[in-house]
Each structure stands twice: as C-alpha cells, then as structure tokens.
Amino acid sequence: MQDRLKRRYRADRRFKAYSVGALCVAIAFLAVFFTDIVIKALPGLKQAEIELTYTYTDDVLFDPGGGVRNDDALGDEFNSLISRGWTRLLPQQIEEDPQLEGSTETLWVLATDDVDQYLKGEYNQLNEEERRVVDRLASQDRAALHFNTYLFTNGDSKLPEMAGLKSALVGSLYLVFLVFIFAFPLGVMTAVYLEEFAPANHLTNWIEVNINNLAAVPSIIFGLLGLAVFINFFGVPRSSALVGGLTIGIMTLPLIIIAARAALRAVPDAIRQGALAVGASRWQMVKDHVLPLALPGILTGTIIGMAVAIGETAPLLIIGMIAYIPEAPTSFTQAATVLPAQIFTWAGMPEQSYSGRTAAGILVLLAAMITMNATAIYLRNHYTRRW
C-alpha cells in the first residue's frame, strides 16, 4: 500500500517534470528566435546620415549632384557618399518652390548604403579616400547613425538606403481591411445559420465537414484558386489589394466560421429559450440575445484570423502581390504588396544592407501580429461572459 503510494507520487513528479521540460524547450526556442531577430533588426532600425551645408544652384536643374558641390568638408569625391535617392530629389524641390534657388541650407541628408555599412562596421565598398572623409565627418559629428525614419516613410527602392516598408504597410492595411469586409459578415452569418437555423440533417453535416476541411487546405491552393477564379475568370486586377483581399478572405472564412460557431455554441440554451418563450422570433432571438453574447468570442476568433491573414504569403505570391511597389497604392485596384512579401523580396536581395531591413521588417510584422493577438486576448478576458 505504502509502496504503491510512493510509486504514484513518483509518477506524478515525473510527468510534472516532463511538462515543465517541454515548456522550457518551447520558451528557449522562442527566446533564441526573438533575440536573433531583434539583434539582426537593431542595425536596420538605424540609418547613416551626413550633415550637409549646401546651396541650391542652377546646376541642380541639370546635374542632380550639382546642388551640394560647395561643401568643403566633403572633399572632391563627396558625391559618392550622398545617396542618389536624395540628390535626385533636389531638382523637384526647386521646381516646386523656385524661391529655394540660391539659398543655403544645412541638413542631415541620407548617406549611401556603403557609408551606412561602414559606420555599422559591416562589409562595404568605400575606397580609402572615402573612408577618410567619413571618419573625418564622424569625428566632427557630421556623419552619424540616426533612427531609420526612411523605413516607414519610403516605399520599396532599388537603393537599399532608400528602401522602406510604407507601400507594404499600406498594402497590408488594405488587405486586412478587405479581408475583414469580405470574411467577417459572410463568416458570422454562415455560423449563425449553421448554429441557429439549420436543421440537423445530412446536408448540414456535410457542409460542416467541408468547412472544417477548408480550414485545413494548404494556403497556396487558395492562391491558385484566386488566380484561376478572381484574376482569370472575373478579371480582378492582378497584384491588387482587391484580389489579395478576396483570396485571403476565402482562406480566412473557415477560421471565422469555426470560431463564431464555437462562440455561439457557448451561449447557454436558457437564453434562447427565454427569448423564444416571450415570443421573440428566431431572428430576434439571435439578433437581440445570442449574437451580443457571442460577439466577444466571434471578434476574438476574427482577430486571430486577421493575424493569420496579415502574415500570409504563399497565396499572394501566386496572385502577384510580390511586385516591386515603390509608391504606396492609393486604391484597392492598384498593384500592391504586403509586409511578408516585402520581407521575402528583401531577403533575396544581394546587397548586404537589405538584411538589416529584412530583420526590421520582420520585427514590424511581429509587432503587428502581437498587437492583434493581444487585442484578441484582451477582448476575450474582458468581455466574454462566463456561465
């Protein structure tokens, strides 16, 4: 007897140790993953800039480099230190505001990616002369690493120092908005029908099984469906947020249906009977009593579905949302790209300085997803009733 009790306690402890061990392994993986991402992303969040005193001259209208020629500090070869992305904007500035001509400004301007890499101690292609100039500027506090605002104000670019996430962020926002618009009403109404109105027969069972199957279909298949149906058949513009929203919407639909059904099922029958017994119609019962109670649960599921949608890449590759988009789209039918696709593009770039941006992009994407999941958890904890 005593012996058996001891054995039982030993087994208890053993199983507890197993579960703690499993948890530790999971946490260790997560910790390594996050640390790695953050360490790689930190340089990407900084960008080299050079303080420049320059006069707008006639030259800039014809020679994009002309406007900065009279800065002594940079020496003769300075042009190669300033990003072409910045100098080529000068003529446009003068065109927009002719009074600028002849005036002198002192500004922090964007340096080339080689200067950026040099200041970060990475591999770069600066020659000896250029390195001396950069060292001199750095010692005068005229060349430094600043917070990388370009990452959020620029779209994609072939110049690594100019490349930003703006068009991808806008594209992702459009996509999530469209996915919500398509999938949420459709998903909730489907769930309401299946839970509250559908008779329990073979057809209903069959629909249920297929919705569950749909949730398990690999996402790339949805991409093929989007290509075949939305682009080829309905003629929705390729690469547009619209076709992306439709495709990912279809993909998210089963997730929302399943979450909404679970939430509806959690509403006790007593509420339904109470409503029906006072003479509410079925729809009144659903609209006035069941849906309001199920809504936090439905929203939680929906937000988690949206988080999946914002991170989805594979189907978007097929429908062309991996395009090079320097300017943020302004309508749903314009070509757009999304965060994960942008990260995928950057990850394949040969220039070293894209890797920091890739990691920074991953960080932004993770932050968006964590925010969404945190919102879902908040909703679940604060609005879900317990019976």
Next chain:
Amino acid sequence: MNKSQETPPSYNPHSAPSLQSARPGDRAEDSKLKNGRRVSAETWAGQERRKERAQSGAPPVDAPAAKTDNPVKVHIKNLNLWYGEKQALFDISMDIVEREVTAFIGPSGCGKSSFLRCLNRMNDLIGTVRIEGSIEIDGQDVYDPALDVVSLRSRIGMVFQNPNPFPKSIFENVAYAPRIHGLVEGRAAMDDLVEQSLRRAGLWDEVADRLQTPGTALSGGQQQRLCIARAIAVGPDLILMDEPASALDPIATATIEDLIAELRDNYTIVIVTHNLQQAARVAGFTAFFHLGKLIEYDQTDRIFTNPREKRTEDYITGRFG
C-alpha cells in the same frame, strides 16, 4: 359529479381509450372507465390507503379550494409525443381550468416537462420531436399550421427551472417582450408597464432604485421573480412554470409560492414541480404523470388525501419516484 357545462361540446371523454379523467374531479365516471374492476373495491381500497397514508407521512395538504366552476382554458385531447423513435407521452387528455393553478407531478423523466412544453410549442425547437393529438387554448388549436407560433408564445408566459434573465438591465429584461410586440407607445408607458410587471412579481420594492443594473446580478430568487415579471409583462393569460423553485433556497421558494398564489386570481398557471408539498400548497388541481401517461388528475386535496390510483398513492407517500 362536476362534469361541467363548460366542457367544449367537441369533447367526448368516452372516445378516449385511456384511463385518464377528462376533467379534474370527474371520479365516478372515470372509475367506470377503468374496466369496472375498481368500482366495487373503491370504497374499501380508499379506506385502506388512507390508513396507510396516515402511517407513511404523506405531505400535509393545505391546498387552496379548487375553483371547479371556472371555464376550461386549455383542452388537450389524445396527445402523443415522440422524440425520434421513443414515445414520451401516451394519449393524454385533460382540461385545464382558467384562473387556477394546476400542478404536474411525477418522477423524473415521466414526461411532465415535455407535456408543459407542448402547450407553447417549445418542443418545436427539437428537430426530432413528433406530436399527435390536439391542444386547444381558448378554442384555438395550438398546432394549427396557420397559427403563428410567435403570437402564440406572446400570449403564454413561461418560467424555467433555472432563472434565465437576459444578461441585460433589469428594466430591459421586462421591457424587451412588450417592445418587440409593440405593446406600448412611448417611454412613459413603458416605464409604467415595467413598474407594474415588477410590482406584480413582487420585485419592485427590491429593485426600484437600480433598474439599470444587470438582471444577472440579482440573487437566484430575485432572478426568478424577474423572469416571472418578464413573463407577465406581455399580459399573457396562461403562465407555464417548469419547476420554478427547484433551484432556489426555501425562503426564495416561499416567496415564489406566495407570488403564485397571488397571480392565481388573474392568470391560468400550470406548474411542473418535483416538490409535492409545493403542489399541495399552491395548486387547486394536480395531475400525476408516470412513464409518459397521465395517471390521475383531480383536485389537489383529493389527490393527496384520497387518490384513486395505487401508483399515485405510492408516489405521494414516497414509495417510488
């Protein structure tokens, strides 16, 4: 004996092959229906059982005098009910009289709740249910396909075993049904109706100053009275109660019972209860169900002091169930 003049002419108890009485208290005729075997033994057996009862401690009866002269409110004829293949109710015929409390008693699973739910068609919610026979409320066939079930339920209040107020404010709980049925116009009229309903349910004094707090924050007994207020807010003439006090403590139960006694003068109440004392205290008539059959239906004091059926007596004296 008081086979009454109010019984609808369409009804003929002799056509019913069952043992049940058509009208509570219709003993003499009913005894004859029961194949004559009992008729001669009636007096003797009755005396025997009264002696047994005295020894076995059946519940005391202080039933209100049954209003036997009231007209018939609900007329049920040859009602059968199946859940899928399983038959739950067998050939039930009975008349429920107006402005009186009728209690359904019987062991668990005997079909009394199923029967109660037939009266406002709450069984419709179960897909596999099949019903035969007829139920007429004020002469209107409840299962008439042309009848709108929503309007039917708006005339029948229902109170459930577990208090199930809507998770909304107390005010909203009572105001919801009148609003969806468009019973009142304007804010002031609604306030009046809510107050009136809460007063009738004996809850007004306790909640008057916190009508906007959630109904679910009340105590169990208060919640149940809120449910009663909700049920009477639409002005029903029939109230169905499915074990309304079984989830409550004795004090809350007593409050509910007092309330039922008060409501008795204005409403026809049908109450399902497991609590025999409760039936004895509140009901003018009592029907005993067993295994889906209506075994005996009579004035409450007769059921409890002088039941005709052996099974009724066995149940009442606690020998089974």
